Amino acid sequence: MNRPVAGPPVEDPALAGPPGLRGEEGSAVAEFAAVAGVLALLFAAVLQLAVVQHVRATATDCAGAGARYGALAGSSPELGAQRTREVLAASLPARYADDVTAAVLDSPAGPVVRVQVRAPLPVAGLLGPARVLVVRGHAALEGAP
Numbered sequence: 028m029n030r031p032v033a034g035p036p037v038e039d040p041a042l043a044g045p046p047g048l049r050g051e052e053g054s055a056v057a058e059f060a061a062v063a064g065v066l067a068l069l070f071a072a073v074l075q076l077a078v079v080q081h082v083r084a085t086a087t088d089c090a091g092a093g094a095r096y097g098a099l100a101g102s103s104p105e106l107g108a109q110r111t112r113e114v115l116a117a118s119l120p121a122r123y124a125d126d127v128t129a130a131v132l133d134s135p136a137g138p139v140v141r142v143q144v145r146a147p148l149p150v151a152g153l154l155g156p157a158r159v160l161v162v163r164g165h166a167a168l169e170g171a172p
Contacts, residue, residue, distance in 0.1 A: 086119070104131055115144065128142070
């Protein structure tokens with residue numbers, strides 16, 4: 028061993044980093060950058076899932092409101108579909124109200140009005156493929172035996 032016994036060990040200046048950075052100092056910045064990117068993607072995914080659930084719940088509520096309106100005595104399924112379009116256009120972008128249909132169906136409990144909405148599935152914000160999200164609203168037809 029050629030090392031002197033007394034005094035601190037002498038470091039090779041060629042192997043030393045910038046002054047003040049020794050060992051793992053500065054690695055927190057790199058770790059933060061790696062973790063922050065993953066957390067940002069996770070946050071965006073959760074936020075997008077919330078947007079999808081909001082659009083689905085809103086469209087379902089509008090279809091139900093249109094079905095109840097179309098099932099009233101003196102009304103018609105077509106008026107229920109029109110009501111659904113109006114409420115959807117007031118709640119979401121107008122393209123969500125493009126494909127709304129209504130019909131009277133027979134069920135064991137009696138005739139019911141069904142309003143169906145086929146809307147875009149929001150994949151990025153409110154943008155997404157058209158007519159992928161399908162929701163329905165039902166209401167018992169008033170005045171039916």
